[in-house]
Amino acid sequence: MRLKKIFSVVLAAGLIFAAAPAAELTAVATSTNNNTTGNLKNATALSAGKQVTGSLTESAKEKSYKFTAPDSGFLSFYIERTDATSTNQPTWKAEVFDSEARMISSVTETSFYTQTVMVQKDSLYYLRITGVQNAVNEKYGVTAQFTEYEDVIAGAGQSAENPVKISLGKKYVGTLDSASDADYIQLSSDSSGYVKMSLKKYVSSISAKADWRFELYDSEMNNLYTLQSSYQTDSLNTENLYLVIPAGQSYTIKISGSQSTAGLLYALDTAFTSTNLVETEPNNSFANPDKIKLKKTYSGALAETSTKDYFVYKATKTAKHTVNVTLSNELEKGYNVLVYDADRNLVISKEGVVKKGKVSFKAKKGKKYYVVIEHAASGTPSVNALYKIKLTSK
Numbered sequence: 277m278r279l280k281k282i283f284s285v286v287l288a289a290g291l292i293f294a295a296a297p298a299a300e301l302t303a304v305a306t307s308t309n310n311n312t313t314g315n316l317k318n319a320t321a322l323s324a325g326k327q328v329t330g331s332l333t334e335s336a337k338e339k340s341y342k343f344t345a346p347d348s349g350f351l352s353f354y355i356e357r358t359d360a361t362s363t364n365q366p367t368w369k370a371e372v373f374d375s376e377a378r379m380i381s382s383v384t385e386t387s388f389y390t391q392t393v394m395v396q397k398d399s400l401y402y403l404r405i406t407g408v409q410n411a412v413n414e415k416y417g418v419t420a421q422f423t424e425y426e427d428v429i430a431g432a433g434q435s436a437e438n439p440v441k442i443s444l445g446k447k448y449v450g451t452l453d454s455a456s457d458a459d460y461i462q463l464s465s466d467s468s469g470y471v472k473m474s475l476k477k478y479v480s481s482i483s484a485k486a487d488w489r490f491e492l493y494d495s496e497m498n499n500l501y502t503l504q505s506s507y508q509t510d511s512l513n514t515e516n517l518y519l520v521i522p523a524g525q526s527y528t529i530k531i532s533g534s535q536s537t538a539g540l541l542y543a544l545d546t547a548f549t550s551t552n553l554v555e556t557e558p559n560n561s562f563a564n565p566d567k568i569k570l571k572k573t574y575s576g577a578l579a580e581t582s583t584k585d586y587f588v589y590k591a592t593k594t595a596k597h598t599v600n601v602t603l604s605n606e607l608e609k610g611y612n613v614l615v616y617d618a619d620r621n622l623v624i625s626k627e628g629v630v631k632k633g634k635v636s637f638k639a640k641k642g643k644k645y646y647v648v649i650e651h652a653a654s655g656t657p658s659v660n661a662l663y664k665i666k667l668t669s670k
Protein backbone atom coordinates (compact mmCIF):
# COMPACT_ATOMS: atom_id res chain seq x y z
CA MET A 277 0.00 0.00 0.00
CA ARG A 278 2.69 2.44 0.99
CA LEU A 279 4.84 1.53 -2.00
CA LYS A 280 1.90 2.07 -4.29
CA LYS A 281 1.38 5.49 -2.82
CA ILE A 282 5.01 6.45 -3.28
CA PHE A 283 4.84 5.30 -6.85
CA SER A 284 1.73 7.21 -7.78
CA VAL A 285 2.85 10.45 -6.18
CA VAL A 286 6.27 10.38 -7.76
CA LEU A 287 4.98 9.25 -11.10
CA ALA A 288 2.40 12.01 -11.26
CA ALA A 289 4.95 14.59 -10.16
CA GLY A 290 7.39 13.35 -12.74
CA LEU A 291 4.84 13.55 -15.52
CA ILE A 292 4.03 17.10 -14.61
CA PHE A 293 7.73 17.97 -14.65
CA ALA A 294 8.10 16.40 -18.03
CA ALA A 295 5.11 18.21 -19.47
CA ALA A 296 5.43 21.66 -17.94
CA PRO A 297 7.49 24.39 -19.57
CA ALA A 298 10.95 24.56 -18.06
CA ALA A 299 10.67 28.20 -17.04
CA GLU A 300 7.86 27.44 -14.63
CA LEU A 301 10.00 24.99 -12.74
CA THR A 302 12.95 27.27 -12.21
CA ALA A 303 13.68 27.36 -8.53
CA VAL A 304 14.45 30.67 -6.93
CA ALA A 305 17.05 30.22 -4.25
CA THR A 306 16.37 33.25 -2.12
CA SER A 307 13.79 35.93 -1.74
CA THR A 308 14.45 39.28 -0.17
CA ASN A 309 10.76 39.75 0.65
CA ASN A 310 9.86 38.87 4.16
CA ASN A 311 6.76 36.93 3.33
CA THR A 312 6.15 35.83 6.89
CA THR A 313 4.89 39.32 7.68
CA GLY A 314 2.33 39.02 4.87
CA ASN A 315 -0.12 36.32 4.08
CA LEU A 316 2.12 33.40 5.07
CA LYS A 317 1.73 34.32 8.73
CA ASN A 318 -1.98 33.48 8.60
CA ALA A 319 -1.50 30.29 6.61
CA THR A 320 -4.00 27.46 7.02
CA ALA A 321 -2.45 24.21 8.26
CA LEU A 322 -2.69 21.21 5.93
CA SER A 323 -2.55 17.53 6.92
CA ALA A 324 -0.90 15.02 4.62
CA GLY A 325 -3.23 13.64 1.96
CA LYS A 326 -6.34 15.60 3.07
CA GLN A 327 -7.75 17.98 0.50
CA VAL A 328 -8.76 21.45 1.63
CA THR A 329 -10.92 23.54 -0.69
CA GLY A 330 -10.84 27.28 -1.14
CA SER A 331 -11.34 30.08 -3.57
CA LEU A 332 -10.02 33.55 -4.16
CA THR A 333 -12.14 36.69 -4.36
CA GLU A 334 -11.65 40.22 -5.68
CA SER A 335 -10.61 41.35 -2.23
CA ALA A 336 -8.66 38.23 -1.17
CA LYS A 337 -6.31 37.73 -4.10
CA GLU A 338 -4.12 35.12 -2.45
CA LYS A 339 -4.32 32.42 0.19
CA SER A 340 -1.61 30.62 2.08
CA TYR A 341 -1.21 27.16 3.52
CA LYS A 342 1.41 25.50 5.62
CA PHE A 343 2.58 21.98 6.23
CA THR A 344 4.86 20.57 8.91
CA ALA A 345 6.64 17.38 7.91
CA PRO A 346 5.77 14.56 10.36
CA ASP A 347 8.97 12.78 9.35
CA SER A 348 11.71 13.03 6.76
CA GLY A 349 10.40 12.44 3.26
CA PHE A 350 9.41 14.28 0.17
CA LEU A 351 6.68 16.80 -0.27
CA SER A 352 4.73 18.37 -3.07
CA PHE A 353 1.38 20.13 -3.11
CA TYR A 354 -1.38 19.23 -5.51
CA ILE A 355 -3.73 21.97 -6.70
CA GLU A 356 -6.79 21.25 -8.83
CA ARG A 357 -10.00 22.88 -9.99
CA THR A 358 -12.85 21.29 -8.04
CA ASP A 359 -15.88 22.90 -9.69
CA ALA A 360 -16.59 20.62 -12.64
CA THR A 361 -19.50 22.78 -13.82
CA SER A 362 -17.34 25.84 -14.40
CA THR A 363 -16.63 26.67 -18.01
CA ASN A 364 -13.77 28.98 -17.11
CA GLN A 365 -10.18 27.91 -17.52
CA PRO A 366 -8.81 29.23 -14.26
CA THR A 367 -5.08 29.25 -13.68
CA TRP A 368 -3.43 29.55 -10.33
CA LYS A 369 0.10 30.25 -9.35
CA ALA A 370 1.43 28.07 -6.53
CA GLU A 371 4.59 29.15 -4.80
CA VAL A 372 6.35 26.98 -2.23
CA PHE A 373 8.43 28.59 0.52
CA ASP A 374 10.58 27.19 3.27
CA SER A 375 10.13 28.19 6.93
CA GLU A 376 12.30 31.28 6.36
CA ALA A 377 9.97 32.36 3.54
CA ARG A 378 12.57 31.64 0.89
CA MET A 379 10.87 30.66 -2.32
CA ILE A 380 11.61 27.13 -3.49
CA SER A 381 9.45 26.85 -6.58
CA SER A 382 6.69 28.51 -8.52
CA VAL A 383 4.28 26.79 -10.92
CA THR A 384 1.32 28.23 -12.83
CA GLU A 385 -1.35 25.83 -14.11
CA THR A 386 -4.97 24.69 -13.73
CA SER A 387 -4.38 21.29 -12.08
CA PHE A 388 -0.86 20.49 -11.10
CA TYR A 389 1.75 19.31 -8.64
CA THR A 390 4.35 21.66 -7.30
CA GLN A 391 7.98 20.64 -7.51
CA THR A 392 8.93 17.89 -5.08
CA VAL A 393 11.12 18.94 -2.18
CA MET A 394 13.03 16.68 0.16
CA VAL A 395 12.14 17.50 3.73
CA GLN A 396 13.39 16.75 7.20
CA LYS A 397 11.21 15.83 10.14
CA ASP A 398 9.46 18.83 11.74
CA SER A 399 10.43 21.24 8.95
CA LEU A 400 7.78 23.76 7.95
CA TYR A 401 6.79 24.67 4.38
CA TYR A 402 4.40 27.26 3.03
CA LEU A 403 2.30 27.29 -0.09
CA ARG A 404 0.88 30.50 -1.50
CA ILE A 405 -1.88 30.36 -4.10
CA THR A 406 -2.49 33.40 -6.27
CA GLY A 407 -5.01 33.79 -9.08
CA VAL A 408 -3.50 34.34 -12.49
CA GLN A 409 -6.43 34.10 -14.89
CA ASN A 410 -10.20 33.53 -14.46
CA ALA A 411 -9.53 32.47 -10.88
CA VAL A 412 -11.88 34.76 -8.97
CA ASN A 413 -14.52 32.69 -7.14
CA GLU A 414 -13.29 29.49 -8.78
CA LYS A 415 -13.09 26.63 -6.32
CA TYR A 416 -9.82 24.79 -5.97
CA GLY A 417 -8.64 21.92 -3.84
CA VAL A 418 -5.19 21.80 -2.30
CA THR A 419 -3.51 18.70 -0.91
CA ALA A 420 -0.15 18.23 0.75
CA GLN A 421 1.33 15.09 -0.83
CA PHE A 422 3.82 13.83 1.67
CA THR A 423 5.75 10.58 1.36
CA GLU A 424 7.85 9.39 4.23
CA TYR A 425 11.31 8.11 3.48
CA GLU A 426 13.74 7.06 6.13
CA ASP A 427 16.87 8.46 4.58
CA VAL A 428 16.42 11.63 2.64
CA ILE A 429 19.34 13.71 1.51
CA ALA A 430 18.09 17.17 2.24
CA GLY A 431 19.54 20.39 3.45
CA ALA A 432 20.10 23.83 2.05
CA GLY A 433 23.56 25.29 1.79
CA GLN A 434 25.34 22.06 0.98
CA SER A 435 28.87 22.57 -0.28
CA ALA A 436 32.15 20.74 -0.50
CA GLU A 437 33.01 22.20 2.92
CA ASN A 438 29.62 21.36 4.37
CA PRO A 439 28.53 17.98 2.97
CA VAL A 440 25.71 15.80 4.22
CA LYS A 441 27.15 12.82 6.08
CA ILE A 442 25.58 9.49 5.27
CA SER A 443 25.84 6.02 6.75
CA LEU A 444 27.12 3.23 4.55
CA GLY A 445 24.72 0.44 3.73
CA LYS A 446 21.60 2.59 3.68
CA LYS A 447 19.57 3.73 0.73
CA TYR A 448 19.13 7.45 0.30
CA VAL A 449 16.84 9.51 -1.83
CA GLY A 450 17.63 13.03 -2.93
CA THR A 451 16.77 15.58 -5.55
CA LEU A 452 18.42 18.53 -7.22
CA ASP A 453 16.27 21.63 -7.00
CA SER A 454 17.58 23.29 -10.12
CA ALA A 455 20.07 22.94 -12.94
CA SER A 456 22.74 24.68 -10.88
CA ASP A 457 22.15 22.76 -7.65
CA ALA A 458 24.63 20.13 -6.44
CA ASP A 459 24.49 17.69 -3.54
CA TYR A 460 27.65 16.98 -1.57
CA ILE A 461 27.59 13.74 0.36
CA GLN A 462 30.32 12.49 2.66
CA LEU A 463 31.00 8.88 3.52
CA SER A 464 33.54 7.19 5.73
CA SER A 465 33.95 3.99 7.67
CA ASP A 466 35.52 2.96 10.95
CA SER A 467 36.69 -0.28 9.41
CA SER A 468 38.39 -0.95 6.09
CA GLY A 469 36.47 -2.46 3.21
CA TYR A 470 34.85 -1.59 -0.05
CA VAL A 471 31.76 0.30 -1.07
CA LYS A 472 29.60 -0.63 -4.03
CA MET A 473 27.67 2.43 -5.05
CA SER A 474 24.80 2.99 -7.41
CA LEU A 475 23.01 6.12 -8.49
CA LYS A 476 19.65 5.67 -10.16
CA LYS A 477 16.40 7.41 -10.76
CA TYR A 478 14.23 6.63 -7.76
CA VAL A 479 11.32 5.63 -9.99
CA SER A 480 12.76 4.27 -13.19
CA SER A 481 9.43 4.25 -15.02
CA ILE A 482 9.42 8.03 -15.25
CA SER A 483 10.42 8.67 -18.82
CA ALA A 484 12.48 11.79 -18.19
CA LYS A 485 16.12 11.06 -18.91
CA ALA A 486 18.43 11.41 -15.97
CA ASP A 487 21.81 12.82 -16.78
CA TRP A 488 23.32 13.22 -13.39
CA ARG A 489 26.99 13.83 -13.07
CA PHE A 490 28.54 11.69 -10.35
CA GLU A 491 31.93 12.72 -9.01
CA LEU A 492 33.98 11.13 -6.28
CA TYR A 493 36.65 12.97 -4.31
CA ASP A 494 39.09 11.96 -1.62
CA SER A 495 39.39 13.88 1.65
CA GLU A 496 41.59 16.51 0.01
CA MET A 497 39.05 16.97 -2.79
CA ASN A 498 41.23 15.29 -5.39
CA ASN A 499 38.90 13.95 -8.05
CA LEU A 500 39.01 10.16 -8.21
CA TYR A 501 36.46 9.72 -10.92
CA THR A 502 33.58 11.33 -12.73
CA LEU A 503 30.66 9.63 -14.44
CA GLN A 504 27.95 11.16 -16.54
CA SER A 505 25.03 8.78 -16.15
CA SER A 506 23.70 9.47 -19.65
CA TYR A 507 26.93 8.08 -21.09
CA GLN A 508 26.53 4.76 -19.32
CA THR A 509 25.21 1.73 -21.19
CA ASP A 510 22.06 1.93 -19.16
CA SER A 511 21.57 5.65 -19.07
CA LEU A 512 19.19 5.47 -16.14
CA ASN A 513 21.60 3.74 -13.85
CA THR A 514 25.12 4.28 -12.68
CA GLU A 515 25.95 1.02 -11.00
CA ASN A 516 28.87 -0.99 -9.72
CA LEU A 517 30.97 1.97 -8.79
CA TYR A 518 33.53 0.65 -6.38
CA LEU A 519 35.49 2.50 -3.79
CA VAL A 520 38.01 0.77 -1.56
CA ILE A 521 38.33 2.54 1.74
CA PRO A 522 40.88 2.17 4.49
CA ALA A 523 39.54 2.65 8.02
CA GLY A 524 38.85 6.22 9.00
CA GLN A 525 39.24 7.81 5.56
CA SER A 526 36.47 10.02 4.28
CA TYR A 527 35.30 10.63 0.73
CA THR A 528 32.92 13.08 -0.86
CA ILE A 529 30.38 12.37 -3.56
CA LYS A 530 29.15 15.27 -5.63
CA ILE A 531 25.92 14.85 -7.59
CA SER A 532 25.03 17.55 -10.06
CA GLY A 533 22.65 17.67 -12.98
CA SER A 534 20.97 19.79 -15.56
CA GLN A 535 17.54 21.27 -16.18
CA SER A 536 16.23 17.83 -17.07
CA THR A 537 17.14 16.40 -13.67
CA ALA A 538 15.70 19.27 -11.62
CA GLY A 539 13.06 17.81 -9.36
CA LEU A 540 13.76 14.19 -10.33
CA LEU A 541 14.42 11.95 -7.40
CA TYR A 542 17.64 10.00 -7.32
CA ALA A 543 18.38 6.95 -5.20
CA LEU A 544 21.88 6.53 -3.87
CA ASP A 545 22.88 3.16 -2.53
CA THR A 546 26.18 2.48 -0.79
CA ALA A 547 26.57 -1.20 0.09
CA PHE A 548 29.59 -1.78 2.30
CA THR A 549 31.62 -4.95 2.69
CA SER A 550 34.14 -5.04 5.48
CA THR A 551 37.48 -6.63 4.72
CA ASN A 552 40.86 -6.23 6.36
CA LEU A 553 43.14 -6.38 3.36
CA VAL A 554 42.69 -3.41 1.09
CA GLU A 555 44.98 -1.25 -1.00
CA THR A 556 45.80 2.17 0.42
CA GLU A 557 45.89 5.10 -1.97
CA PRO A 558 48.03 6.78 -3.06
CA ASN A 559 49.89 3.75 -4.36
CA ASN A 560 50.47 5.08 -7.86
CA SER A 561 54.18 4.46 -8.38
CA PHE A 562 57.18 2.36 -7.42
CA ALA A 563 57.76 4.90 -4.66
CA ASN A 564 54.62 4.05 -2.65
CA PRO A 565 53.51 0.46 -3.22
CA ASP A 566 51.24 -1.51 -0.87
CA LYS A 567 53.04 -4.44 0.75
CA ILE A 568 51.45 -7.80 0.04
CA LYS A 569 51.97 -11.29 1.41
CA LEU A 570 51.62 -14.76 -0.05
CA LYS A 571 48.17 -16.43 -0.04
CA LYS A 572 46.33 -13.30 1.10
CA THR A 573 43.58 -11.66 -0.94
CA TYR A 574 43.68 -7.89 -1.34
CA SER A 575 40.86 -5.69 -2.65
CA GLY A 576 41.44 -2.69 -4.86
CA ALA A 577 39.74 -0.42 -7.36
CA LEU A 578 41.00 1.73 -10.19
CA ALA A 579 39.89 5.33 -10.44
CA GLU A 580 39.69 7.26 -13.69
CA THR A 581 42.67 9.31 -12.67
CA SER A 582 45.73 8.15 -10.67
CA THR A 583 45.13 5.03 -12.62
CA LYS A 584 47.75 2.58 -11.37
CA ASP A 585 47.99 0.51 -8.24
CA TYR A 586 51.40 -0.73 -7.12
CA PHE A 587 51.99 -3.66 -4.79
CA VAL A 588 55.31 -5.04 -3.59
CA TYR A 589 56.16 -8.57 -2.49
CA LYS A 590 59.37 -9.85 -0.95
CA ALA A 591 59.76 -13.50 -1.99
CA THR A 592 59.81 -15.92 0.91
CA LYS A 593 61.08 -18.77 -1.26
CA THR A 594 62.54 -19.51 -4.66
CA ALA A 595 59.64 -20.91 -6.66
CA LYS A 596 57.11 -20.33 -9.36
CA HIS A 597 54.70 -17.61 -8.20
CA THR A 598 51.32 -16.74 -9.66
CA VAL A 599 49.38 -13.48 -9.43
CA ASN A 600 45.65 -14.22 -9.59
CA VAL A 601 43.34 -11.33 -10.46
CA THR A 602 39.55 -11.49 -10.28
CA LEU A 603 37.18 -8.68 -11.20
CA SER A 604 33.77 -8.30 -9.57
CA ASN A 605 32.11 -8.06 -12.95
CA GLU A 606 33.17 -8.43 -16.55
CA LEU A 607 34.55 -5.28 -18.16
CA GLU A 608 34.82 -4.45 -21.82
CA LYS A 609 38.48 -3.35 -21.78
CA GLY A 610 39.61 -4.67 -18.44
CA TYR A 611 42.87 -4.24 -16.58
CA ASN A 612 46.50 -5.07 -17.27
CA VAL A 613 48.54 -6.99 -14.72
CA LEU A 614 52.29 -6.42 -14.76
CA VAL A 615 55.13 -7.88 -12.69
CA TYR A 616 58.45 -6.04 -12.28
CA ASP A 617 61.64 -7.07 -10.53
CA ALA A 618 63.44 -5.01 -7.89
CA ASP A 619 65.29 -3.10 -10.62
CA ARG A 620 61.94 -2.19 -12.17
CA ASN A 621 62.44 -4.33 -15.24
CA LEU A 622 59.27 -5.86 -16.59
CA VAL A 623 59.21 -9.60 -15.87
CA ILE A 624 55.83 -10.53 -17.33
CA SER A 625 52.51 -8.96 -18.13
CA LYS A 626 48.96 -9.95 -18.95
CA GLU A 627 46.94 -7.41 -20.89
CA GLY A 628 43.21 -6.81 -20.74
CA VAL A 629 41.97 -9.05 -17.96
CA VAL A 630 38.23 -8.56 -18.24
CA LYS A 631 37.03 -10.93 -15.51
CA LYS A 632 39.70 -13.38 -14.37
CA GLY A 633 43.36 -13.74 -15.20
CA LYS A 634 46.76 -14.78 -13.91
CA VAL A 635 50.43 -14.39 -14.61
CA SER A 636 53.22 -16.61 -13.36
CA PHE A 637 56.88 -15.86 -12.80
CA LYS A 638 59.89 -17.41 -11.14
CA ALA A 639 60.75 -15.59 -7.94
CA LYS A 640 63.99 -15.76 -6.02
CA LYS A 641 63.94 -15.88 -2.24
CA GLY A 642 64.65 -12.50 -0.65
CA LYS A 643 64.10 -10.53 -3.86
CA LYS A 644 61.45 -7.84 -4.27
CA TYR A 645 58.80 -7.97 -6.98
CA TYR A 646 56.27 -5.35 -7.92
CA VAL A 647 52.76 -6.16 -9.10
CA VAL A 648 51.03 -3.36 -10.98
CA ILE A 649 47.34 -3.13 -11.92
CA GLU A 650 46.41 -0.57 -14.54
CA HIS A 651 43.68 0.21 -17.05
CA ALA A 652 43.98 -1.59 -20.39
CA ALA A 653 45.75 0.73 -22.80
CA SER A 654 42.89 1.86 -24.99
CA GLY A 655 39.37 3.01 -24.38
CA THR A 656 37.58 4.79 -21.58
CA PRO A 657 38.92 3.85 -18.16
CA SER A 658 36.38 1.60 -16.53
CA VAL A 659 35.69 2.24 -12.86
CA ASN A 660 32.79 -0.18 -12.63
CA ALA A 661 34.60 -3.05 -10.96
CA LEU A 662 36.34 -4.16 -7.83
CA TYR A 663 39.40 -6.33 -8.28
CA LYS A 664 40.98 -8.85 -5.95
CA ILE A 665 44.55 -10.00 -6.22
CA LYS A 666 46.12 -13.04 -4.57
CA LEU A 667 49.68 -14.20 -4.86
CA THR A 668 50.34 -17.94 -4.65
CA SER A 669 53.42 -20.13 -5.08
CA LYS A 670 54.21 -23.76 -5.85
Ligand SMILES: [Ca+2]
Nearest residue numbers: 576577578585
Ligand atom coordinates in the same frame (compact mmCIF):
# COMPACT_ATOMS: atom_id res chain seq x y z
CA1 LIG B 1 43.42 1.94 -6.48
Ligand SMILES: [Ca+2]
Nearest residue numbers: 559560584585
Ligand atom coordinates in the same frame (compact mmCIF):
# COMPACT_ATOMS: atom_id res chain seq x y z
CA1 LIG C 1 46.36 3.87 -7.19
